Amino acid sequence: MLATLGKRLVTVIPTLIGVVIVTFLLTRVLPGDPAVYFAGPAATPQSIADIRKSLGLDRPLPEQFARYVNDLAHGNLGNSLSTGRPVATEITSRLPASAELTLLGLILSLVIALPLGILAAVKQGSWIDHTCRVVATAGVSLPVFFTGLLLVYVFYFQLGWSPAPIGRLDAFATAPPQITGFYLFDSLLTGNFETFRAAFSQLILPALTLGIFSLAPITRMTRASMLAVLASDFVRTARASGLDNRTVILTYAFRNAMLPVVTTLGMVFSFLLGANVLVEKVFAWPGIGSYAVEALLQSDFAPVQGFVLTMAVLYVALNLLIDMLYGVIDPRVRLEG
């Protein structure tokens, strides 16, 4: 097992080298000159040149690249100009915010999508199948910023049930000490239930927004793969042997249908993590997606490179995890070195 894991990790290295080179070149090719941008309103050619020099942008490209790789090797992702902080610090503080939101959104989505998908497959063509189709289509066709704003309008502005959409915590609450970076865990670990409640109530609406959006792929995938499995021989055999419906569907059919669902889950998770910029904007969520987009808009190279690199590493790790999960779910699938 460890040997196969090691072999898999070795194949990851060329991917990462490629990502490093491509991100470096891409950020350099982008139009826009960071020196001019950061020289501010009353810039003169002299002041722009000063800034270009202090950013090291006056050096030839190969030299800039060598410096970048050298910094990376020392665990230094560079400094962000737009927030003024080291990129590594920013990413470690923002990644948990995004991950917490995405995970909760995904859990909410799973809780609804799996039963809905299974029911739709079992009772194909019934009203529940149609409901499933409508819910999934509506969820994916409503843009997230719209769902988000709608939820804010109803639950915050009109009803006043939800707290103000101003980020991870109310302005007057204090953040829990950083242990995992997940406010829910950190506040529970330190026994601070008031903060837990505050953090949780801030999370509900954005998580719901994300959940609604990710309902569609999960429900549809569950339904499709359940349909395929339910039509197969072993299910017919199981039914013929007189096993009760529940055992057939949950124990035999669902376990076999899980592989594509898990694959979809992995994809949805990594997609949401980086791409929920709009949700982050609507809820003023200090996540990693909005950080990267803002940096991009300001030609701020270091965070963009750091973001792409982090996401690449995450993606690779996630794929590895899913591959290993396959083996657990279905013993017939084993990692091949």
Place this chain on the structure above:
Amino acid sequence: MKRREFLQSMTALAASTAVAAPAVWSPAKAQSRKETLLLVTENGPNNLDIHGVGTNRPGYEASWNCYDRLITNGKKTLADGSLSYDRDKFVPELAEDMNIGDMSVTFKLKKSAKFQDGTPVTAKDVKWSYDRAVSVGGFPTVQMKAGSLVKKEQFVAVDDNTFRIDFVKKDRLTIPDLAVIVPGIYNSELLKKHATDKDPWGLEYTKSNTAGSGAYKVTSWKPGVEVVYERNDAWAGGKLPELKKVIWRTIPSSGNRRALMERGDADISFDLPAKDFSEMKKEGKLKMISNPIGNGMYSLELNVVHPPFDNEKVRQAVAYAIPYQKIVDAAMFGIANPLFGGKSNDVASILWPQPTGYMTDMAKAKALMAESGAGAIDTTISFDLGDGVNSEPIAVLIQESLGQIGIKTTINKVPGANWRSEMAKKSMPMMVNFFSGWLDYPEYFFFWCYSGQNAIFNTPSYVNKDMDTFIDGARAAAAVGEKDKYATDVKGFISKAYHDVPRIPMFQPFLNVAAQKNISGYSYWFHRQVDYRSIVKA
């Protein structure tokens, strides 16, 4: 499976979180809430020090509230009852006395003034801070230069409490330039400890820490999320502010900023889009304050070096074809001062900005086009996507109108990051742009936008000897106080600019603020950021 128990506990959890939402404050929290201001804006700072590399506008706000200057502007009440800084009145902040001589100015420092770590403020700190401002390069150095403050030798610490500035030349802008954000006073001993060979001025430290004697200090800063300030109870620069704490949250969505204000959860929403402002004003639930941005205007700028706009007649035709009133009504929702429809392009006063003699007159525009002999024109109209809220509708309206006089235009949206470098290239033929100067003097605007130095803001690349004579003449006359000569030259350069129209003024925009009814003391400042020191929460 204890399904029932699980379900029950989940219901309880959901119920408890639902109740948590609206503010149920304990008495202590309510008290702290009363002394705390919650401010929301679209963007937050990227650096707490205006001397830093590439500090953004919100960063200026942190510098303004956390550092003192020797002098600051006085205040005045405007006709509509709102407060504004007074361009012509200066009051002491760290200095207790200012003595202007012929070629120098001498300050006596307040003996009671202390930095936030308790060390007294001395003339050495002032000299070090001024040296820093003229040495770090970039924006602070340029801003100092605008007041003829250019080299370290000008700044002299006479003794512990006396500081002198020697002038390199007489310049009316020197004293006003001492009251802008840049020449703040930094704790030199503290910063020297944090300085390195690569960073001799301690810029790394002040990027995320405040080291001043100002009324507030930053106690927590999460970039892109919030800045928390606490009051410096030992502040010597003026009357102790009422607010003990200020929480400044970044809320990117303008709809949510509006919801926060209307639900009463935030105290001030700063720099609102004109649309939200006009709608919220109609609803009348909040205190809405709006001030014209001094020395600022939106204009349509035409590149005079390349065809087709090197032809003066074509430029004038464009100036008559702009749908001015439509722009003010539809793009700015009426919240703007018109800079069109004046009596004549030969102006009679030195007011700035003031209306041109142009107005929408399609017949005249068509006649001028025919006269110019330019034929059919196909060109682009550019704007900064970072300001798309205002610029995009303006560009669309102009595009439509120019089509009627035979000028076909394609709209070119330039992303915010590229706007400055596109401006610097000076190759855009036509653009919708905004400029405003901190120092509210016409010659300052013209020095940046019309003079032969061809600065980045002179986007039309307009270089004209007569214009330069007027601008230099006005600057020289202002320095020695020759009022008549000054007035002649100012009227001269404004009239010339309006006849030649390299840039076509459209309107002067407003800075819009919404505050809860219990908030008072907000004042407009030239730097267009919030000064917390005068704000009171009842």
